[in-house]
Amino acid sequence: MMSPSAIWVYLHANPLFGLTLTLVCYLVAWRFYEWGRYNPILNPVAWAIVIIIALLWALDMPYQDYFSGAQFIHFLLGPATVALAIPLYFQLRKLKTIWLPLTVALIIGISFSGVSAYFIAQWLGASEQTMLSMIPKSVTAPIAMGISEQIGGLPTLTAVFVVITGVLGAAIGTWLLRKFRIEDESVKGVAMGVTAHGLGTARAFQISPQMGAFAGLAMALSASISAFVLPLVLTLISA
């Protein structure tokens, strides 16, 4: 029999805990989401994060110890991005007809999201570092963190903004676009992917494969061009 403190030391030093905790909390939150008929209030990512933080606090475990296990899940963002080529392949014919509107909407959309967040935060009295960290918030996490560093924000704070934006976009996006009578699946998909990156894409895939494919495409394209566009936009607005 191990003493409680020995178990404690084991859990802190072992990546197994952070990894298992993430999966269990997500699955539990997902079950609730299903049970609640996919009500946006029950967004599984948001609730999983809340539950994990509450548990880590209760156990007095620092984020670094948690992340030593959770990084294995974080790592899968890479291969998941590559995998987006597959749904995209099946939408290529449609893409050929709308590539120009898509690209223009994407560049304006990604700049507009970042800049509007920057100015609203400024207006409400947020600090300079918070404002800068918001600029890449609609870009998928690993890339947004890189851009944030480049423009003088805090990469880990940006990661948090990215996830909150994704949760908000996934929760309200499809509802909002429907309210505005936007029916084209590819347009809705692009709006979700540009504004709410992977979380918006995940939500779009729940609605239809076509919407998901365009969200995935928009997310991947914005991930590739925002590293060029956003620093430029920042120089324009701060000039």
Add this chain to the structure above:
Amino acid sequence: MSFLSVITLLLVYQLIGELIVLQLALPVPGPVIGMLLLLLTLLFKKPLALKMEPTAQQFLAHLSLLFIPAGVGVMVHWERLQTEWLAILLALLISTILGLLVTAGIMLLLMRCSGHSPSQPDSKETP
């Protein structure tokens, strides 16, 4: 195609993407290059796309799980959030709404200008 083969193939493409980015000093992330290379491959090998699809779909179905570790990082910034939470929340919420509408609006406008007829939704709004 087995799960193991699919994930291995995805990792190989990611690795090639990372190496290209490193070699050419591109400001684009490696996985994005990996995705474009895989797309290029599929254009020449349609059977591969059909074989990878079921597994890829299963993998992507839980894409949102992958964002949880980064989201838990909110606990590191607790002090900042305590003082600025209202500004942060409103800025993120309003800009997300604006971003969605501006992106969709511009795209629809340009599609109409170029004479593209909007497609019908191919499934109902049920998750």
